[in-house]
Amino acid sequence: MSELLERAQRILDSAKGTEEIEVYLSTGVDNEVQAYQGAVEQLSSATSSGIGIRVLTDGPAGARVGTAWAGSLDESAVSDTLREARDNARFATEDEFVSFARPDGVAPASLELTDETVLTTPLDEKIAMAIELERLVRDGDSRIRQVDSANYSDYVAEAAIVSSTGIQATYARSGAYVSVEAIATDGHGDQTGWGLSAGRAPRELDIHEAANDAIRRATRMLGAVKPASMRCTAVFDPRTAATLLAIIGGALSGEAVVYGRSFFANRVGEDVASSLFTLIDDPTDPRHFAASVFDGEGLACRRNILIEKGRLLGFVYDTVSARRAGTSSTGSAVRGGIAGSPSAGCRALQLVPGDIDQAEIFRRVGDGIYVESVTGVHSGVNPISGDFSVGITGLMIRGGEMAEPVREITVASTLQRMLLDVRYVGNDLEWLPGSAAGQSLAIDGIAVSGS
Template sequence: MEFLDFKEALFKKAKEEGLEKYEIYYITKESLEVKSYEVQVEGYALSDSKGLCFRALIDGNMGYSYTEKLDIEAIDILIKGVKDSAKFIKNEDQEFIYGGGSKYETVKAENESLKNLSAEEQIKMVLELEEKTKNYAKEVEKVAECAMETTSGSVTIINSEGLNVSRKYNTAYSYVAPVVLDGTEMVDGFNIVVSNNVLDYDIDKMAKESVEDALIKRGAKPVKSGNYRILLSNEMMAVMLKIFQSAFNSDKVQKGLSLLKGKEGETIASEIVNIVDNPLMNNGPCSTPFDDEGVETKFKYLVKDGVFQTLLYNLKTANKAGVKTTGNASKTSFSSAVEVAATNLYLESGNLNFEELVSLVNDGLYITSLEGTHAGANAVTGDFSLAASGRVIRNGVLCEAVNQITVAGNFFDVLKDIEAIGNDFKFYHSNTASSSVIIKGLAVAGE
């Protein structure tokens, strides 16, 4: 059954069953992942999925049910599902079905260059990336991983209150991991690009940066323990934002799982720090004109000039706090309940290039890798102790490689201790991005 026909039949049945407020959340998703090894296609995974969530307000409780099949049999199952789940899911917080916004911004979330990229062209890009990486330097022993995944999809929300919105999006990422020989040991490098613009996938640049990342790690050893001035790479600052983004989540705050409760208007970071949630960013990986409740989205500062501005809210958490929603309702999948999440979350860039940052550090460490983020970081307290590697900075120059060290501190102290921000802005893996930053000092455990 076609989606619109299914929606009409489901809404008719819902009305006959006495449901008053109800909603459909429907997604389509298509992805293609290509992996190569020894300049041959090693993996080719094409997936095409659809899913529909039906929810309804019944006696003040929100009932959920979902299906991947749009047929007549699914309609009765969905109706029964929302009735049953509403009986068993009791929530003291008021739930909402949104009636629609007055204005939705135009957001570029679907890039034509990626939309027009054929499977053959994607395969060619991956094979070329591996080959150029392998041949970039004689020291390259092999390429351990090389892949590119492209994803396109749509989201449609229609409800009994008059809401009818839909959007399309696409995104992609590509990564390569060469291996070089360091004496008798292997050292790996890595480079990743996240963008829905095919022009951002510069094969020569990706090969060069991944191999050079491996080459500079040769001969790495720990430094002496102490407190070091730190240049944190753009990628690792993005990782820090990803780890601790839940601190800005209103649901976490209301559950006592964030230290930011009641701190709006307080200085929590250096005056040069601006942290943004920007769902209207052109070609951002999580750009959208509406959230997963259908609420219109907007650009917002979470931290402005070091001052904490706002948490992220959906309709339920905003009502509980007595404020307006920020348009940050989110569903991790079509079958999940509505939660709260950031969209494109990033630290605004400064105007210093990388060489200027290195010079400004003078003596310290350049950290390019952080490991153990799941076990070594506490998103509630902000404390972290993470295995790290990178390079020594001496007299304003990048020097020998460093590994087998641990950096420890607190995320909120890091925000206060940021002294300079670069202009090398980059998304890394998911929805967080940053430029490289200089941190006044972090405790380093080494020799």
């Protein structure tokens, strides 16, 4: 038994009477290096730990839960946290659907998500990567006038969830990233481009790929113009497509559905998307950076097909939303660290790849717009009404080829419409940090607002 699990178990033993307790413990080590002008600009290293406790008490009309957390594992913090959680439970509304997860017999996937070389790689090597990344971008193209930041970061995290309802889960993961933002100029104006490489350890990172990506994105935007408003087909690149999929994933949360906050409610069995569209949430796929053995309540993660060939098959549930919907958890509880309570959410989305590459999509689309970056997702997308409007930069597609760069425009539609209007799905699946992987995605009927 891991040390973390033992500590969690000891806290469980302090349960009083008939109350149930769930303990979530986490520890982590983080390193971050920022390079600037050939030297280290910032270097930080930290270890952190924390605890989240939920206490559940039963009453005549159902159960009540109280929550508390602390950013420390010392004895007094733990006992204060337990006391606060207990007190908070007194004020919750009794609810017949409220419950902690109970073991459901689904076996956890066997995944190795930690690469120990994160810890054994000397800090100097990590620093050298950030500095070299910056140099590659600065020296890679004469039009690069500045590298705003070149970063290396990594982490190793471990967590344990135990409950008096029989949950006992522990898991660990590591990650390493490099990212760089380049500013290119043509003497008239500046454009930016962002490059990234991600893995579970520094040895998986490709700084050349990240540097080239940043350079390519920044330089090909030079001379970008604001085009006239139009309606056309938009081709989202893998990164922006992943952003779109993550938004769709939010509306597929069983919690949003049971609370009447999803436009997918009451539509199971209907065709909600183009027949090219098969969306899967699969945290058991180790290629996904968000892969996980257990969910936020300690149940085994599993593969859930949400939309198959356009047809809505179902939603992802945690324990409570599943009970409200009269079904069982899909092992899809997510929680935002120690301070967050479990809720239902997609963790590792992927769209089943199509059979054509990006160049072929361009050829078939003929004329349209290529969406390379999006802004204002939090301000212009309403996942409840489905209204979708984001600022973008990208390139025009003319005669099946990438043409002039464009900026200061928005693309808009509704999420409902966009799903039905998916015309091509690329085969260029890219694994990205975040809750969704992405590939090129062509969507018809997009309103482009320009001058």
